[in-house]
Amino acid sequence: MEELARYLVVAALLFGIGLAGVLTRRNAIVVLIGIELMLNAANLNFIAFWRHGPHPEALAGVMFVLFAIAIAAAEAAVGLGLVIAAYRHYRTTNLDQIEEMKG
C-alpha cells in the first residue's frame, strides 16, 4: 500500500471509531471525545493529501488544519461548557435522561 493510502485508511478507521462512539455512547463527554476524534481524522486526511498532493509548497493543507485545530478548540470549550450547564440543570450527563428542552 502506498504511503498516502495508508494514512487515508488510518483516518477512515479513526473516523469510523469516533462515529461508533458518538452513536452508541450515552455520556455527553464521551460523545464530545468522539466528535474530536472525527475532526482529527479529517485533519489527518488534509495533511496526508497536502504532503502527497501536487503542490506541497503552497501550504494550503497545513493552513486549513491550523484553522481547524483552532476552531476545534473553541468547539470543545463551548461544548464542555454546555455539558456542565446541562449537568447543573439535570444532575446527569446521560444523554438519554436529558430529554426535555424546558425543565
Next chain:
Amino acid sequence: MDTAFLITAAAILAGAAGAMAARNVVHCALCAVVSFAGLAAAFLQLRAEFVGFAQLLVYVGAVAILIVVALLLTRNLEATHEALSFRPWTLGLAIALLVSGAVVSAILGSGLTLGAPASAPAPTVKEIGNLLMTRYVVALEVVGVLLTVALIGAALVALRETGPGRTAKAGEQGSGGSRLEE
C-alpha cells in the same frame, strides 16, 4: 519509516478504540490523549512539524485538560460505570462499520497515484507566519474573534444559573461536585 508508521497507527487506533469502549469515563479521556498524541506523531512523520506541535499543545495540552475538568465538575458516581447495554448499540456499530468500510474500500479501489514528493522540504515556521500575515490574514483575524467569542460564551454558558428556585435546588444538593462550583 514502516515501523514508525505501524507504531503510530496502532497508537491512534488503539487509543481511539479504548476511548470509545472504556466504561470508566476517566479511562476514556486518557485513551483519547493517547490517540491525540499518536496523531501528532503522524503529523510529524508527514513533515508537518508545526501542525504536529500545535496538535500536541492544543489537544494533548488544552483539550485533554478541559475534558478532565469537565469530568471532575460533572462527577456522577453511578454514571461513571455506565453500562454498555444502552440503546441499539449494534445499530450504531453497524453504521460506523458501514461508513468506514465504504471509505476504506473506496480508497483501496481508487488506485491513487498521486506522486510521493517526499523530497519537498518541510515548511518552515517563517513560511507559515508569512502566509498567515498575508494571504490568510482575514481568516486569522476571524479566528481570533471566534476564539474570543467562544471564551466569553463558554464562561457565560457555564456560569451559575441564578433565579428563584434554582438556588434552593442547588442548596439541597450541595455536596460533592457542586461544592466545587460554589
